[in-house]
Amino acid sequence: MTLSLLFQHIVNALSLGSLYALIAIGYTMVYGILRLINFAHGDIFMLGAYVAFYGITLVSLPWWAALLVSIVFTAFFGVGLERVAYKPLRDSPRISIMISAIGASFLLESLGVLIFGGRPKGVPVPDVLSRVIHFGSVSMVTISLIIPLFTFALLGVLLWIVNKTKTGMAMRAVSTDIEAARLMAVDVNKIVSFTFGIGSLLAAFGGIMWSFKYPQLNPLMGVMPGLKCFIAAVIGGIGSIGGAVLGGFLLGIIEIMMVAFLPTLSGYRDAFAFILLIVVLLVKPTGLLGKRQAEKV
Amino acid sequence: MKKAVGIVLLAMGIAALIVACGPAAPKTVKFGVFEPLTGANAGGGALEVEGIKLANELYPTVKVGDKEYKIELVIADNKSDKVEAANAAQRLVDKDKVNVVLGSWGSSLSMAAGPIVKNAKVSAIGLSCTNPLVTKDNEYYFRVCFIDPFQGTVMANYAFKNLSAKKAVIIREISNDYSVGLAKFFADAFKQLTGDENAILSELNYNTGDTDFSAQLTEVKKFKPDVIFAPGNYTESALIIKQAKELGIAVPFLGGDTWETPEFIDVGKKAVEGVVFSTFFATETPITDTSKVFLDAYRQKYNKEPAAVTALGFDGYLVARDAIQRAGSLDKDKVREAIAVTKDYPGATGMITLNEDGDAVKSAVIKTVQDGKFVYMATVQPY
Numbered sequence: 001m002t003l004s005l006l007f008q009h010i011v012n013a014l015s016l017g018s019l020y021a022l023i024a025i026g027y028t029m030v031y032g033i034l035r036l037i038n039f040a041h042g043d044i045f046m047l048g049a050y051v052a053f054y055g056i057t058l059v060s061l062p063w064w065a066a067l068l069v070s071i072v073f074t075a076f077f078g079v080g081l082e083r084v085a086y087k088p089l090r091d092s093p094r095i096s097i098m099i100s101a102i103g104a105s106f107l108l109e110s111l112g113v114l115i116f117g118g119r120p121k122g123v124p125v126p127d128v129l130s131r132v133i134h135f136g137s138v139s140m141v142t143i144s145l146i147i148p149l150f151t152f153a154l155l156g157v158l159l160w161i162v163n164k165t166k167t168g169m170a171m172r173a174v175s176t177d178i179e180a181a182r183l184m185a186v187d188v189n190k191i192v193s194f195t196f197g198i199g200s201l202l203a204a205f206g207g208i209m210w211s212f213k214y215p216q217l218n219p220l221m222g223v224m225p226g227l228k229c230f231i232a233a234v235i236g237g238i239g240s241i242g243g244a245v246l247g248g249f250l251l252g253i254i255e256i257m258m259v260a261f262l263p264t265l266s267g268y269r270d271a272f273a274f275i276l277l278i279v280v281l282l283v284k285p286t287g288l289l290g291k292r293q294a295e296k297v
Numbered sequence: 298m299k300k301a302v303g304i305v306l307l308a309m310g311i312a313a314l315i316v317a318c319g320p321a322a323p324k325t326v327k328f329g330v331f332e333p334l335t336g337a338n339a340g341g342g343a344l345e346v347e348g349i350k351l352a353n354e355l356y357p358t359v360k361v362g363d364k365e366y367k368i369e370l371v372i373a374d375n376k377s378d379k380v381e382a383a384n385a386a387q388r389l390v391d392k393d394k395v396n397v398v399l400g401s402w403g404s405s406l407s408m409a410a411g412p413i414v415k416n417a418k419v420s421a422i423g424l425s426c427t428n429p430l431v432t433k434d435n436e437y438y439f440r441v442c443f444i445d446p447f448q449g450t451v452m453a454n455y456a457f458k459n460l461s462a463k464k465a466v467i468i469r470e471i472s473n474d475y476s477v478g479l480a481k482f483f484a485d486a487f488k489q490l491t492g493d494e495n496a497i498l499s500e501l502n503y504n505t506g507d508t509d510f511s512a513q514l515t516e517v518k519k520f521k522p523d524v525i526f527a528p529g530n531y532t533e534s535a536l537i538i539k540q541a542k543e544l545g546i547a548v549p550f551l552g553g554d555t556w557e558t559p560e561f562i563d564v565g566k567k568a569v570e571g572v573v574f575s576t577f578f579a580t581e582t583p584i585t586d587t588s589k590v591f592l593d594a595y596r597q598k599y600n601k602e603p604a605a606v607t608a609l610g611f612d613g614y615l616v617a618r619d620a621i622q623r624a625g626s627l628d629k630d631k632v633r634e635a636i637a638v639t640k641d642y643p644g645a646t647g648m649i650t651l652n653e654d655g656d657a658v659k660s661a662v663i664k665t666v667q668d669g670k671f672v673y674m675a676t677v678q679p680y
Contacts, residue, residue, distance in 0.1 A: 005518065009512065118335030118336060118339040122560065122565075266502045
C-alpha cells in the first residue's frame, strides 16, 4: 500500500469515525444521567434528517435554517417522547423502561414508513458542504472536514455543561441518586427533560450531517447507525462523554482499516463491529473510559 | 320448553350460515402481487406495481371457458426482506388463495418465494428478477424478462468493444443474489472477451444498506481499472458512484437493470451522469402494438415516461391473463401448463416466448443517464 493510499484511508476513517462519535455522544448522555439505553435514538436521528429534508424541499428554507428548525423540533420531540414513553416507568424495573424504548423505536419506524413513505429520498446537499478538496492525491468532501470540527466543539460544550454549570451539577446528582437529588431540591423532571432535549438535539444534528454526507433518506436509516453508535458508546464506556467520542473514532478507524487491509472480507464489516463489541464486553465490561458501577442494564 | 326453542333456533341459524358459506363458485380471479413496497427495494417494487395496476385498469376481466371473471389484485408487501418475503408468499397462496403470483423485484426475494409457490402448485411469474436460480428446478416459477448470463455478457461486450476496456474491477452487493450472480456472469464473459484470466483486477464487497464505501473505493484507486462494474441496489449504487467521484475516480461505471429507478438519479444527482447499464425496454423504440397501448395509457395516467420494469409488470399481468384464457380453467396445473407454452405473445416489452426453463428470451437495451434522465443508447439482440 502506498503512502498516499494509506493517508486516504486515514482520512476516510476519521471522517466516518467523527460521525459515529457525534451520534454516540447522544446515546451516552442519556445513559449517563438516566441509566437508560434509549433505543429510539436512531429513530430520532431519522426524524431529524427528515424534518430538515422537508424544510429544504417543501418550505424551501436555506439549509442552515432547516437544520436549526429540525434540531429545535426534534429536541422538543425527544422531551415529549420521554414524557409519554419513559417517565411513567421511571420507578418500574429497568427492563420495563428498556422495552418501552424498543417499542418507541418500532413505533417511530412504522410512523416513518406511513408518513414519509417507504421509498428512499435523495437529499439536496448544499454546494458548500459537497465541494471536493484535494491534498495531493488525497481527496475529501468539505462535509467530512466539518463533521469532526462540530464533534469536538460539541464535546467541549457538553463537558463544560456537565462539569462546570449548575444544571450540570444537578445532572450529575440525578445520575448518582435520583431520590437524594430530589431531597436536595433538584427538579428531577426538569433535568431529565433537559437531558433528553440535548440527546435528541444531538441525534437530529447527527442525522442531518449523516444525510448530507450520504444523501439518502429512508425510514429505517437510523437502525444501523443507531446500533453502530451504541456499540461505539459501549466500547468507549457508556455514560462517559469522552469515551463515546473515543469509541466512535475507534469504530470508524477499525471498520475502514479492516476493508483496507482485508478487502476480501469487506462484506463482513458490520459483523466485525459486533464482534468488537463482544470482545470489549468480555475483556473490559465498563468500556475503555467507563467507571466501575454497581448497577448495569 | 323455552330452552328447546332456543336450541332449535340456534341450530337453524347455524344451518343457514353453513348454507350461506357453502361452496359457491368464486366470483373473481385473484392475482397476487408480491413486491417490496417498503425497505431497500421499495422504489423498484413500486414501479412494477404501477405496471400491474395499469394493466388491471385496461384489462380488468378474464374469460375462463365462457364465463367472464373480474381480476382482483391482492397486493402483499415483502418488505425487501427474504424472511418477510417467504411469509408474504405463504399468505398469498394459503390465506388469499390467489390463482397466480406476480413478482418480485429482486431475485433474492423471488427465490425466497420459490419453494412456497412450488409446494402450493401456484404458478408465479417473475417480472424483472434476472437471476437464473429463480426459475431453475422450479416448474412453477416463470419470468417475462431475460436472465443474467445474457445481461452480464451484454455489459462485458459493451465494456470490451465500446470502451476498449482491458481491466475491470467489480463491486458487488454481497448479500444480494442478483448482484453476485450478475457480477460472476460479467466476469466470465469479460475474461473470455479479453482472453485474459486476470482481466478482473479485484472483486470488492458491500452489504445491502451500507452507506460508506470510501474504503472499498480507495482500494479501487489502487488497481487503476479501465472500467468498474457495480451491479446492485439503486440507492447503494448511487452512493458508491457519488463517493467515487468525490475520491477522484474518473473510471466509467457500468451496472444492471436495477439502476433504472427515479431514486437512482435522485440520490446520485450529477454524479451518476454518464453511467451505462443494461435494461429491458426503452420507450424510444416501441416494439409491438401492445407497447403503444402501454405507453399511451401510462403517459396519460402518470404524465411521465415509464421505467422498463413497469412495462414488465404490465406484461406479467397480460401473460398470466392470456394463459388463464387459453387454459379455459382455473385448475392450478392447467394454468401452469398454459403459462409454460406461452409463445410469441405480443407484450409491451416485445414478443414473449418462454423457453424450457420458463425464462423469456428477449433483447436487452443499453441506457445511460443524461441531464437527469435515462436515455436510450442501443438494443442488443439475444445471442
